Amino acid sequence: xxxxxxxxxxxxxxxxxxxxxxxxxxxxxxxxxxxxxxxxxxxxxxxxxxxxxxxxxxxxxxxxxxxxxxxxxxxxxxxxxxxxxxxxxxxxxxxxxxxxxxxxxxxxxxxxxxxxxxxxxxxxxxxxxxxxxxxxxxxxxxxxxxxxxxxxxxxxxxxxxxxxxxxxxxxxxxxxxxxxxxxxxxxxxxxxxxxxxxxxxxxxxxxxxxxxxxxxxxxxxxxxxxxxxxxxxxxxxxxxxxxxxxxxxxxxxxxxxxxxxxxxxxxxxxxxxxxxxxxxxxxxxxxx
Amino acid sequence: xxxxxxxxxxxxxxxxxxxxxxxxxxxxxxxxxxxxxxxxxxxxxxxxxxxxxxxxxxxxxxxxxxxxxxxxxxxxxxxxxxxxxxxxxxxxxxxxxxxxxxxxxxxxxxxxxxxxxxxxxxxxxxxxxxxxxxxxxxxxxxxxxxxxxxxxxxxxxxxxxxxxxxxxxxxxxxxxxxxxxxxxxxxxxxxxxxxxxxxxxxxxxxxxxxxxxxxxxxxxxxxxxxxxxxxxxxxxxxxxxxxxxxxxxxxxxxxxxxxxxxxxxxxxxxxxxxxxxxxxxxxxxxxxxxxxxxxxxxxxxxxxxxxxx
Numbered sequence: 001x002x003x004x005x006x007x008x009x010x011x012x013x014x015x016x017x018x019x020x021x022x023x024x025x026x027x028x029x030x031x032x033x034x035x036x037x038x039x040x041x042x043x044x045x046x047x048x049x050x051x052x053x054x055x056x057x058x059x060x061x062x063x064x065x066x067x068x069x070x071x072x073x074x075x076x077x078x079x080x081x082x083x084x085x086x087x088x089x090x091x092x093x094x095x096x097x098x099x100x101x102x103x104x105x106x107x108x109x110x111x112x113x114x115x116x117x118x119x120x121x122x123x124x125x126x127x128x129x130x131x132x133x134x135x136x137x138x139x140x141x142x143x144x145x146x147x148x149x150x151x152x153x154x155x156x157x158x159x160x161x162x163x164x165x166x167x168x169x170x171x172x173x174x175x176x177x178x179x180x181x182x183x184x185x186x187x188x189x190x191x192x193x194x195x196x197x198x199x200x201x202x203x204x205x206x207x208x209x210x211x212x213x214x215x216x217x218x219x220x221x222x223x224x225x226x227x228x229x230x231x232x233x234x235x236x237x238x239x240x241x242x243x244x245x246x247x248x249x250x251x252x253x254x255x256x257x258x259x260x261x262x263x264x265x266x267x268x269x270x271x272x273x274x275x276x277x278x279x280x281x282x283x284x285x286x287x288x
Numbered sequence: 289x290x291x292x293x294x295x296x297x298x299x300x301x302x303x304x305x306x307x308x309x310x311x312x313x314x315x316x317x318x319x320x321x322x323x324x325x326x327x328x329x330x331x332x333x334x335x336x337x338x339x340x341x342x343x344x345x346x347x348x349x350x351x352x353x354x355x356x357x358x359x360x361x362x363x364x365x366x367x368x369x370x371x372x373x374x375x376x377x378x379x380x381x382x383x384x385x386x387x388x389x390x391x392x393x394x395x396x397x398x399x400x401x402x403x404x405x406x407x408x409x410x411x412x413x414x415x416x417x418x419x420x421x422x423x424x425x426x427x428x429x430x431x432x433x434x435x436x437x438x439x440x441x442x443x444x445x446x447x448x449x450x451x452x453x454x455x456x457x458x459x460x461x462x463x464x465x466x467x468x469x470x471x472x473x474x475x476x477x478x479x480x481x482x483x484x485x486x487x488x489x490x491x492x493x494x495x496x497x498x499x500x501x502x503x504x505x506x507x508x509x510x511x512x513x514x515x516x517x518x519x520x521x522x523x524x525x526x527x528x529x530x531x532x533x534x535x536x537x538x539x540x541x542x543x544x545x546x547x548x549x550x551x552x553x554x555x556x557x558x559x560x561x562x563x564x565x566x567x568x569x570x571x572x573x574x575x576x577x578x579x580x581x582x583x584x585x586x587x588x589x590x591x592x593x594x595x596x597x
Contacts, residue, residue: 010447023397033409036418036421036464038423056430056432079530098317098318109310111315131569132330158324197548216581217415220415236417240416253379262417269412270408
């Protein structure tokens, strides 16, 4: 499998030309992908008077880094950031626990109805969220959880179909010998899960953690319907109120500064995990 | 039942019963979650769709009244039309583009991972912030798209205020985020044995023939997966439609999800919105089944290849 990476695998001029065309196309597409981000940062560093100039200035003459500070304080970012990270971290704990715990049952232990439950679980992946939306909202409303973080957090502790599937597929690739010898030594099944399976599952757990972080951080709909109180909002919801509010008016440079701040956490996570998790998906991937 | 239990008990040894007990303990979060957050709500939602309910008084049974009302509602048909156009355009376009990019990104060229990361970036940084960024990009007067169009002498439309263009703007946004689909294709491409491509090449197959007769068939189950996920996703798009255009102008982007959200959480028509959700569910189910039924025609599974050879 370890082919040496060389610039062009074959030396023929036709192949060279193909690779060149591919790189040029990818460069073009890459520019299209990056222009919006560049425009965002560019706008966020402008002075108010520079924002609506025609033709537009791409690189502000005097970058206004203070815009980030202004946006941070006017939006009251500290509050929304702490709300968001409280929710995201709890959801991550819940998701990691429920997926890794439940998947062990599906992967290793036999019980009547197990496969039926598993198929049912996978079938729910096709169910539009809208179908369960209203009754779930009414249920949380009835027990007084609306306008608390609980409706966003609690479901994470009861499993996510896709992540359970991912964990199970991983567990069944682990050889049974380790578990069997631990069993001989008198370990309980729960100790085996905790002390043997979990430490071996680092890469999958990391993948799930990254996806959960990104998904929960970017989630807009759930906090929108459950968190009506201004002090409870997450960054995602707060941003929509910031837009066009009296706090900001038509000050596009401040809005873009706030948006730039809001994309930093997933961006940093992505830069950290990028090589690992783009490659992780590509190599472990899905098998048909 | 009373007679059955002892026989079952005697058939299943103590070890098996213990194992089953632990299995249920491990599966318990899923079982509870399925009952509490999926199956329970699905049943309640079906029942609610035949009622009138606004939180203030108890649900009132009205039979199929909600569905009849829906049938006569122009806005409902409009929302179906918007969701249909969006899906029919954005899903195939996204699939073709994602596959094309994946093939380009699958070349063994140094530094390719940088491109992969760039193309995947919009999938990670999605959500409200980026939706608001798109509002600014599509700004009719000062937005970057119209500025660029102006530079090449084209007068760009007033994207988000023009009802003929707003949906197009949202489709462009969705195409920008095609990296997730691309990555799944890339995973599939990496699973194709190199020997097959080389064999095809030795047999004198050109690039297009290689793609047509080797890559595409071997990738068809990935295409199938992406198609199903794409349809399900496109029919449920909400954040962009809510933040970028808020269903407007003049309901031109009144997606079924936006229409449903309004009925549930703005007008508090919980019964009507449950009925809408069930119609959406039936549409998703029908389309998914159609794709599944069509799959023997165009999806090629590895086992067939092994069977034939």
